[in-house]
Amino acid sequence: MRRRVFTLAELIVIISIVVVIVSFFYVGYRVTIEKAAAKVCKQNQKVIYEALKIYALENYRLPGSLGEVPGEYYQKAYVKLLNLEKNPLWIKLAYFLVDLKREGLIRKVFAFGNSLLDEGLIEKRVLDCPLDSTPYSQGGISYGLNQALVNASEEEFKNFTGLVIGDCENSTFTSPLSDLAFRHKKNIIENAAVVTLKGGETAEIKEVATSELSNIISCISNCPSEVHPGYLTCFDYCKIGKGLNGSALLDCVKNCHQAVAQCEINCLFK
Structure with missing residues (x-):
């Protein structure tokens, strides 16, 4: 066969x-x-x-x-x-x-x-x-x-x-x-x-590609104005904008900084 x-x-x-x-x-x-x-x-x-x-x-x-x-x-x-x-x-x-x-x-x-x-x-x-x-x-x-x-x-x-x-x-x-x-x-x-x-x-x-990089940088740069609009710093926002003093002022500034940092992280990971 x-x-x-x-x-x-x-x-x-x-x-x-x-x-x-x-x-x-x-x-x-x-x-x-x-x-x-x-x-x-x-x-x-x-x-x-x-x-x-x-x-x-x-x-x-x-x-x-x-x-x-x-x-x-x-x-x-x-x-x-x-x-x-x-x-x-x-x-x-x-x-x-x-x-x-x-x-x-x-x-x-x-x-x-x-x-x-x-x-x-x-x-x-x-x-x-x-x-x-x-x-x-x-x-x-x-x-x-x-x-x-x-x-x-x-x-x-x-x-x-x-x-x-x-x-x-x-x-x-x-x-x-x-x-x-x-x-x-x-x-x-x-x-x-x-x-x-x-x-x-x-x-x-x-x-990220160069085209995306500019968008991320723009997002990060906008974080302060989103968190404390109308004021240059968190301190001014809490002191002048909200009229806080003492421990309440310190807590507000701390929370404001954390919010800005979280916003920046969101820009990186979105």
């Missing part, structure tokens, strides 16, 4: 099917790795934020950069957050996946027994963005602190609203639109940077 020979058309169909299947697997792999990297990055920044809170509480001020925070603060923050996490297994799996991509299976399996709480390991781990080609552990910088919070007092940190930490190539950032490092992918296509807001909430800011 003669063996059936595939025709050229049949071979093309088979190859096309294989290519489609491989493409689906590749896209799935990329999405999984990106989600794991984003999860790790967000968890890193949560740990950094918690470490900053501990640092401010014990030193009555914030550091000049994230690298100034002693390693034990990161260890305390990591353990605290891991104990509070509802699904710590997913976090550990995310760390494992990004390490697997970076180190390879054999090296990762042999290193699996190392404790995350080994001296200095937590500090290096949480200060490294998994998508940064020159992270902190290799002499670079993965995350930056908002310039407005450099050496800020504990009270200033308490009253601050806005972005605290973000993906960055420098130790500090001033503008989230131009100073952040957009290493991640949002919806597979859009470049994005992971940031942490005051309060510890993490989010992703997408990189």
